[in-house]
Amino acid sequence: xxxxxxxxxxxxxxxxxxxxxxxxxxxxxxxxxxxxxxxxxxxxxxxxxxxxxxxxxxxxxxxxxxxxxxxxxxxxxxxxxxxxxxxxxxxxxxxxxxxxxxxxxxxxxxxxxxxxxxxxxxxxxxxxxxxxxxxxxxxxxxxxxxxxxxxxxxxxxxxxxxxxxxxxxxxxxxxxxxxxxxxxxxxxxxxxxxxxxxxxxxxxxxxxxxxxxxxxxxxxxxxxxxxxxxxxxxxxxxxxxxxxxxxxxxxxxxxxxxxxxxxxxxxxxxxxxxxxxxxxxxxxxxxxxxxxxxxxxxxxxxxxxxxxxxxxxxxxxxxxxxxxxxxxxxxxxxxxxxxxxxxxxxxxxxxxxxxxxxxxxxxxxxxxxxxxxxxxxxxxxxxxxxxxxxxxxxxxx
Amino acid sequence: xxxxxxxxxxxxxxxxxxxxxxxxxxxxxxxxxxxxxxxxxxxxxxxxxxxxxxxxxxxxxxxxxxxxxxxxxxxxxxxxxxxxxxxxxxxxxxxxxxxxxxxxxxxxxxxxxxxxxxxxxxxxxxxxxxxxxxxxxxxxxxxxxxxxxxxxxxxxxxxxxxxxxxxxxxxxxxxxxxxxxxxxxxxxxxxxxxxxxxxxxxxxxxxxxxxxxxxxxxxxxxxxxxxxxxxxxxxxxxxxxxxxxxxxxxxxxxxxxxxxxxxxxxxxxxxxxxxxxxxxxxxxxxxxxxxxxxxxxxxxxxxxxxxxxxxxxxxxxxxxxxx
Numbered sequence: 001x002x003x004x005x006x007x008x009x010x011x012x013x014x015x016x017x018x019x020x021x022x023x024x025x026x027x028x029x030x031x032x033x034x035x036x037x038x039x040x041x042x043x044x045x046x047x048x049x050x051x052x053x054x055x056x057x058x059x060x061x062x063x064x065x066x067x068x069x070x071x072x073x074x075x076x077x078x079x080x081x082x083x084x085x086x087x088x089x090x091x092x093x094x095x096x097x098x099x100x101x102x103x104x105x106x107x108x109x110x111x112x113x114x115x116x117x118x119x120x121x122x123x124x125x126x127x128x129x130x131x132x133x134x135x136x137x138x139x140x141x142x143x144x145x146x147x148x149x150x151x152x153x154x155x156x157x158x159x160x161x162x163x164x165x166x167x168x169x170x171x172x173x174x175x176x177x178x179x180x181x182x183x184x185x186x187x188x189x190x191x192x193x194x195x196x197x198x199x200x201x202x203x204x205x206x207x208x209x210x211x212x213x214x215x216x217x218x219x220x221x222x223x224x225x226x227x228x229x230x231x232x233x234x235x236x237x238x239x240x241x242x243x244x245x246x247x248x249x250x251x252x253x254x255x256x257x258x259x260x261x262x263x264x265x266x267x268x269x270x271x272x273x274x275x276x277x278x279x280x281x282x283x284x285x286x287x288x289x290x291x292x293x294x295x296x297x298x299x300x301x302x303x304x305x306x307x308x309x310x311x312x313x314x315x316x317x318x319x320x321x322x323x324x325x326x327x328x329x330x331x332x333x334x335x336x337x338x339x340x341x342x343x344x345x346x347x348x349x350x351x352x353x354x355x356x357x358x359x360x361x362x363x364x365x366x367x368x369x370x371x372x373x374x375x376x377x378x379x380x381x382x383x384x385x386x387x388x389x390x391x392x393x394x395x396x397x
Numbered sequence: 398x399x400x401x402x403x404x405x406x407x408x409x410x411x412x413x414x415x416x417x418x419x420x421x422x423x424x425x426x427x428x429x430x431x432x433x434x435x436x437x438x439x440x441x442x443x444x445x446x447x448x449x450x451x452x453x454x455x456x457x458x459x460x461x462x463x464x465x466x467x468x469x470x471x472x473x474x475x476x477x478x479x480x481x482x483x484x485x486x487x488x489x490x491x492x493x494x495x496x497x498x499x500x501x502x503x504x505x506x507x508x509x510x511x512x513x514x515x516x517x518x519x520x521x522x523x524x525x526x527x528x529x530x531x532x533x534x535x536x537x538x539x540x541x542x543x544x545x546x547x548x549x550x551x552x553x554x555x556x557x558x559x560x561x562x563x564x565x566x567x568x569x570x571x572x573x574x575x576x577x578x579x580x581x582x583x584x585x586x587x588x589x590x591x592x593x594x595x596x597x598x599x600x601x602x603x604x605x606x607x608x609x610x611x612x613x614x615x616x617x618x619x620x621x622x623x624x625x626x627x628x629x630x631x632x633x634x635x636x637x638x639x640x641x642x643x644x645x646x647x648x649x650x651x652x653x654x655x656x657x658x659x660x661x662x663x664x665x666x667x668x669x670x671x672x673x674x675x676x677x678x679x680x681x682x683x684x685x686x687x688x689x690x691x692x693x694x695x696x697x698x699x700x701x702x703x704x705x706x707x708x709x710x711x712x713x714x715x716x717x718x719x720x
Contacts, residue, residue, distance in 0.1 A: 095507070097507050097510065097511075099514075157701065157705055158701075158704075158705075160705065161704055161705075161708075163506045163507060163510075164437070164438045164506065164507070164510050165651075165704055165708070167438075167507070167510060168438065168644075168647065168700070169700065169701050169704060171644070172644070172697035172700055172701060173697075173701075175644075175693060175694075175697060176693075176694050176697055176698075179690065179691070179693050179694050180694070182690070183687075183688075183690045183691065187687075295640075299514060299518060302511070302514075303515075306511060357529055357530055357532075357533035358533060359529040359533045359534060359535065360526070360529045360530055360533075361529075364522075364525075365522050365525075365526070366522075367518040367519070367521050367522045368518070368519055368521075368522035368523065368526070370515070370518050371514075371515040371516060371517070371518035371519030371520075371521075371522065372515070372519060373515070374511055374512060374514060374515025374518070375497050375512050375515035375516055375519065378497075378501060378504075378508050378509070378511050378512035378515065379497070379500050379501065379512065382504065382508055
């Protein structure tokens, strides 16, 4: 009872605080923290889910009304949650370490970017493109299919590889996709090279919603769908087959698990989530170029999965949120704060901050954040923050 | 197709390929030695390599600002820089092993690999952080030593610079020294014993942990030497420029048969030559449709094909599957 009151109070208070101080990063972090608290608190299920629904469906858009940037952050978090859940299938459930995951995201993004922009005219001639806005919804499925097929194409040749060799080959595959995106502006101009593709059409929004809110709700819808699919998969015979492969390939095969089919299915499922989000990402950004699909992004998504706990759905959601918020808000916020202090001529222990080198920009240290997360998690808590139940038992040695 | 042009650039491309190949060979040794002993891909080796390049450039810049760069004879400067780069990278590799790999020994196979990826990313930004605070720049240029840029004419159309010769000589010396250490000394025997069977080696009175540290030290030092030579040869370095050469050197190690020291040298040379020829000839042969940009794809395709069709590499033994 006390916990129930506490959670309701905390959510309401933090939402109010965000409305009052729309510029304060700390307050927004408090709001996000209150949602995690709701998820973990010992309260009746109906209360938990209605609180989360109210917070995500009403409070978050309302906060976005006061400060549009927060809605953007929430949308980004949603995109990365879907990516982390997709990678979670490949790495967490099936135990295939994929270091080139962002390639599937790129496939989805380019599928809509090419056909949803005038760029397709360059390839096919004529002036029939861009496709009308409603095609976007069709392309959500086209992107899903294209990414799934790419996943199978990658999976086929590497099926025989295990563990670390597989990781390196998927890394190479991710780089190949990026290099292709960078250079396929000749002999046929498919991707427009490093210049990228723009303008990419957006779908017409229902009820005259502004695009910020529209993409937020669309991402939320997709994330909910992805979570449901993931939960259903986890306990299906497919999910169990994946976990069996992860634990012991030989034993799984002896028990009649069709290795080839299951591994390909893991690649295809994981890839398809990234494909859908890629389509959405390209429409949201209006402009894409190969810079959005680097190895850094793949490792970022991996860090999310590892932080939350491999094979754990709530873990992937939490990991994606924490890492995205760290990058988008904490690092940037620290940078801005430092700049303000610099401009104000503050001195710390006799050292004037204005003397800090200009090249020292805390916002640029994403890699260090990812690196520290990966190493510390591996050494101290390899099962992640919210371990998967089965995994927890396995690692309890 | 301009056959005459193809023939004319051949010696130059060959030379480029050999230099690149020796560079890959030196880096590949770090991967292959560690893999031989621990069956583990030291993903952070590319940063250990570039750390050597940074220590080298710092010393050269320091000497330059002290006015000693032109005063001291250039071979002494080079040897000094090489030794410093090797020491720094070797110690870095040992530290990394101690902190991030040793606690994970015996864990499921992917766990140390993920830790190594984390260290790799951490080191990239750490180098950037240190250089940003110290020099307010992290894209650094190796100071030129005039003697190194002198060029000898080989044929009418080809010439070779002193630094290319120095790089080749340096790489050869390193590879030779390593060969002697591994095959002719007691320590080398111990390293080979640990690679063969850790449990049996420890029963024979070999301190396995020390030998593993030593392996990282030697592999790291080779990487550091490669870093300094990389800086001398190509000039511009930044904290992220170790990643792609590292990946390619790993490819070279796999190509030669991972865990196999002569294999890494051979694999490095083969990959360097393949890449140099791909970079030079791809665009000429396809009429400009595909250019040198595709040389990375080329190297990765080699890796994928080798792993699929001949996972033991050119010289390798059969790779054992660890349970």
